Every structure is written in C-alpha cells, then in structure tokens.
Amino acid sequence: MEFKNILLAPGPVKVLPEILQAQAREMITHRSSEFSALYKDLVERLRAYFQSEEAYVLTGSGALGLETLIANLCLPNEKIICLTNGEFGDKLVETANIYTNAIVHKQDDGNGWNLERAKKAIDESEAQALAMVYNETSYGVRNHIKEICAYAKKKGMFVIIDGISAWPGTPFNCFEFPVDGFVTGSQKGIGAPPGMAMIGLSKAAVERYSNRKHIPSYYLDLRRHQKRYQKDQQTPNTPAISLYWALQKAFDVLDKNGGLLACIKRHMDFSEYVRKRVLELGFKLIAEKGFESYTVTGFYADSAERAKMIKDKLAKEYKIKIVGSRGKFKDNGLRIAHMGNVTKQELDACLNAIERISE
Ligand SMILES: Cc1ncc(COP(=O)(O)O)c(C=O)c1O
Numbered sequence: 001m002e003f004k005n006i007l008l009a010p011g012p013v014k015v016l017p018e019i020l021q022a023q024a025r026e027m028i029t030h031r032s033s034e035f036s037a038l039y040k041d042l043v044e045r046l047r048a049y050f051q052s053e054e055a056y057v058l059t060g061s062g063a064l065g066l067e068t069l070i071a072n073l074c075l076p077n078e079k080i081i082c083l084t085n086g087e088f089g090d091k092l093v094e095t096a097n098i099y100t101n102a103i104v105h106k107q108d109d110g111n112g113w114n115l116e117r118a119k120k121a122i123d124e125s126e127a128q129a130l131a132m133v134y135n136e137t138s139y140g141v142r143n144h145i146k147e148i149c150a151y152a153k154k155k156g157m158f159v160i161i162d163g164i165s166a167w168p169g170t171p172f173n174c175f176e177f178p179v180d181g182f183v184t185g186s187q188k189g190i191g192a193p194p195g196m197a198m199i200g201l202s203k204a205a206v207e208r209y210s211n212r213k214h215i216p217s218y219y220l221d222l223r224r225h226q227k228r229y230q231k232d233q234q235t236p237n238t239p240a241i242s243l244y245w246a247l248q249k250a251f252d253v254l255d256k257n258g259g260l261l262a263c264i265k266r267h268m269d270f271s272e273y274v275r276k277r278v279l280e281l282g283f284k285l286i287a288e289k290g291f292e293s294y295t296v297t298g299f300y301a302d303s304a305e306r307a308k309m310i311k312d313k314l315a316k317e318y319k320i321k322i323v324g325s326r327g328k329f330k331d332n333g334l335r336i337a338h339m340g341n342v343t344k345q346e347l348d349a350c351l352n353a354i355e356r357i358s359e
Contacts, residue, residue: 001017001020004319005319005320005321006318006319006320006321006346006349006350007321008320008321008322008336008337008338008342008346008347009321009322009323009335009337010137010165010188010295010296010323010335010337010339011137011164011165011185011187011188011194011337011339012187012193012194013187013188013189013191013337013339013340013341013342014191014340014341014342014346015191015246016191016253016341018249018253019191019192019193019246019250019253020193020246022245022246022248022249023193023242023243023245023246024242025242025245027241027242028241030235030238030239030241031234035234035239035241036232036233036234037233038241038244038245038248039057039229039233039234039235039244040233041248042057042244042247042248042251043055043056043057043229043233045251046198047200049168049173049260050172050173050174050182050200051173051174051175052173052200052201052202053174053201053202053206054200054201054205054206055198055200055201056198056199056225056229057196057197057198057239057244057247058196058197058198058199058225059195059235059237059238059240059243060195060196060197061185061187061194061195061197062162062164062183062184062185062187062188062197063091063095063197064220065164065183065184065185065197065198065199066092066095066160066162066164066183066197067095067098067220068183068197068199068220068222069160069181069182069183069199069205070095070096070098070099070131070160071215071220071221072181072205072208072209072212072215072220072221072222073129073158073160073181073205073208073209074096074099074100074128074129074158074160075100075128076099076100076216078100078101078127078128078129079100079101079102079103079125079126079127079128079129080096080100080101080102080103080128080130080131080160081102081105081121081122081127081129081130081131081152081157082096082102082104082105082130082131082132083105083107083113083118083121083130083131083132083143083148084104084105084106084107084132085106085107085108085109085111085112085113085133085139085141085143086109086133086136086137086138086139086141086326087136087137087138087326087327088133088136088137088138088162088164088165089106089132089133089136092131092132092133092162096131099216103125103127105118105121109138109139109326109328109329110139110141110286110287110288110298110328110329111141111288111291112136112141112142112143112144112287112288112290112291113132113143113144113145113148114143114144114147114148114291115147115148115151118148118151119151122148122151122152122155122157123155128156128157128158129158129159129160130148130149130152130157130159130160131159131160131161131162132145132148132161132162133161133162134162134163134165134167134170134172135163135164135165135166135170135293135295135296136293137164137165137293137296138298138325138326138327139286139287139298139325139326139327139329139333140286140287140293140296140297140335141286141287141288141291141292141293141298142166142170142287142291142292142293142294143291144291145161145177145179146171146176146177149161149178149179150177150178158180158181158204158205158208159178159179159181160179160180160181160182161177161179161181161182161183162183163182163183163184164183164184164185164188165185165188165189165293165295165296166184166189166294166295167182167184167189167190168184168189168190168260168264169189169263169267169294169295169339169340170189170264170267170294170295171264174200174202178202179200179202180201180202180204180205180208181200181201181202181205182199182200182201183197183198183199183200184197184198185197185198186198186247186250188295188339188340189263189267189295189339189340190247190250190251190254190340191250191253191339191340191341192243192246192247192249192250193243193246195240195243196240196243196244196247201222206226209222209223210223219237224236253341264294267294267295267338267339268294270294270338270342270344270347271292271293271294271297271338273344273347274297274338274351275292277351278297278299278336278351278354281351281354281355281358283299283300283301283334284299284300285297285298285299286298286299286300286325286329286333295337295338296335296336296337296338296339297335297336297337297338298325298333298334298335299333299334299335299336300325300329300332300333300334301332301334302332303332304331304332306332307324307331307332307333307334309357310334310354310357310358311323311324311334313353313357314350314353314354317353318349318350318353320350322334322335322337322350323335336350336351
C-alpha cells in the first residue's frame with residue numbers, strides 16, 4: 001500500500017498497512033472462544049506493558065477511558081486536585097466535575113508541572129485524588145508526573161493519569177510511577193486506528209471500584225468488565241472486534257521493534273531531532289525547557305500569516321498534514337507529531353518542505 005499523504009497530526013497517526021489489514025477478517029461473534037483468546041492476549045500484554053493489576057480495552061475513544069477511570073475511582077462527596085496546563089487538562093476538569101469535585105490549578109500555556117510547582121497545591125487541597133495529563137498535546141508539554149504521583153500517593157491520594165498522547169513513546173509503568181488509573185488511546189503512539197481506549201488499574205484502584213455499591217454509570221461500570229473478563233475473557237457489551245485485531249497487530253509491531261524501551265528511545269531521539277531542526281529554521285519552541293514532549297513538538301512562527309501559509313502549503317503542495325496549536329499559540333503555533341510508527345524520512349520530508357517554503 002502506497003500512502004498518498006504524510007500524516008503528522010497528533011492522532012490519529014499513520015497506521016501501517018499490516019495493522020490496517022489485520023482488521024479485514026471474517027467477522028466472529030464476541031461470544032466465542034476465538035474472541036476470548038484475542039481479548040485475553042490484549043489484556044495480558046497491556047498488563048505487562050503497564051505493569052498494572054488489571055487492564056481493559058474499551059470500545060470508545062481516549063476520553064471514554066478517562067471518564068471510566070474517574071467514574072469508577074472518584075466519589076461524589078470527595079475532592080480531586082486537577083493540575084492542568086492546556087486544553088486536555090481543562091477537559092479532564094470538566095469530566096471530573098461530573099462525578100466528583102475538582103480543585104483546579106493551572107500553568108500558563110507552554111509551561112509544565114513539576115513537583116516543586118505542585119507541592120503546595122497538593123498540600124493544601126485536602127483532596128482524596130489527583131488527576132492530570134501526562135503529555136499536554138495542545139502544546140507538546142510533558143509534565144513531570146513521576147515525582148508528582150509519588151508525592152500524591154504518599155499523601156494517600158488516588159492518582160489518575162491521562163496518558164493518551166504519551167504512551168508508549170514516554171516512560172510509564174505502574175511500578176515506577178505510582179499511578180492507580182492510567183489511560184491511553186489507540187490512535188496515538190501505538191499506531192492503531194482510532195476507537196479504543198486502553199486502561200490500567202492498580203491493586204488499590206481495583207479494590208476501590210470492586211467494593212463500591214453504586215457506580216453512577218451503566219456502560220462505564222468496571223465491575224461489569226471485571227465480572228465478564230473473569231468468567232470467560234470477554235467484554236460485557238459488543239466490542240469493536242475488527243479494531244481489536246488491529247490493536248493486536250500494533251502490539252506485535254511494538255514488540256518486533258524492540259518493545260517499550262526501544263519505542264521510548266525512538267520517540268526521544270525523534271523529538272530531539274525535530275526540536276533541533278525547527279530551531280535551526282528560526283522558530284521558537286512552545287514548551288518550556290525541560291518539559292518538551294517526546295511525542296509532539298509545538299513551535300511558533302513570528303506571525304499568524306506565516307504559520308497559516310506553512311500549514312496550507314504543506315497540505316496542498318506536499319501532501320503533508322501538520323496542525324496548529326491552542327490557547328495563546330492558537331494563531332501562530334504549529335505542531336509536528338512524531339508518535340507511533342513515523343519514520344525519519346517522513347519527518348525529514350516535512351522539515352525539508354518547511355525549509356523550502358520558508359526560503
Ligand atoms: C492528552 C489527551 N487527552 C485526551 C484526548 C482525547 O482523546 P479522544 O479524542 O481519543 O477522546 C486527547 C486527544 O487528542 C489527548 O491528546
């Protein structure tokens with residue numbers, strides 16, 4: 001299969017032909033041993049990647065996975081501290097406020113969260129949980145969640161992380177990062193088609209949701225997922241079976257290419273390379289130093305007109321798709337995603353085209 005375009009948006013990302021083709025199989029019923037084998041394989045591999053007590057693949061986008069974590073782990077009479085620094089952090093707050101009570105702390109657009117900045121807010125919050133985005137996709141900012149999670153955990157909080165655009169290109173596992181609920185999306189770094197959320201849960205998280213008498217959702221109730229999985233490794237409702245085959249192939253590709261560590265290294269190398277090239281081309285980086293994302297680079301031009309011209313020419317003349325940024329970088333900001341199975345050649349095609357357009 002020949003790709004007609006180079007897709008460098010931060011999800012959906014390019015899907016390799018073998019992953020796309022894995023979907024095109026004769027349909028099966030999800031109440032079959034064949035489906036049980038497929039789902040068991042996905043769940044066991046996810047548990048190993050996340051080093052989590054439980055893991056599930058949910059049919060729905062990343063936001064569904066995040067909402068599932070919040071609905072199951074947060075109580076209506078409790079508080080959750082939300083550290084946000086962009087559009088997806090703000091959406092996390094909106095989600096949290098449906099099921100519990102968010103105490104919100106913000107960083108300026110392009111700035112990141114580290115423990116030094118978060119400590120006082122955590123100390124003063126009296127919250128039972130903490131939630132934040134790992135990789136703020138709107139600017140390409142990687143928050144220092146490891147230290148923040150460890151601190152919140154020491155204070156007895158449940159920790160929920162939106163790792164949708166972080167995984168598997170950014171270090172994470174529940175063992176080193178004391179996280180109770182983690183979510184990622186299929187259309188991001190794993191390089192599968194959109195439509196699946198993957199969640200990981202710690203032992204404490206499993207105990208919490210399993211012991212609840214009431215969870216304020218039918219479809220998102222993890223007790224139903226757990227019960228059905230324990231019975232026959234199936235899902236409580238009809239899953240997107242074709243997508244699950246694609247996800248299995250995407251996991252095969254991840255493993256074949258050296259597994260998680262090799263994947264993280266590739267993402268770190270590509271991010272460093274893209275940053276170097278955009279700086280050489282005279283742009284400025286949106287992310288504060290030390291908080292640069294490994295999966296998407298945000299940068300800005302000296303004018304909104306120039307940013308628009310670059311984006312439009314890339315799309316029209318080179319068939320390369322990149323996207324703009326958000327917030328105060330909405331007009332002059334641009335983002336190149338380097339997540340998933342992107343190649344150096346594709347990144348070079350984009351950067352060289354920007355160089356030519358800029359001449
Ligand atoms: C950090 C982050 N959180 C949440 C979402 C929402 O994910 P979805 O559109 O899959 O629901 C995205 C999507 O870009 C994201 O990057």
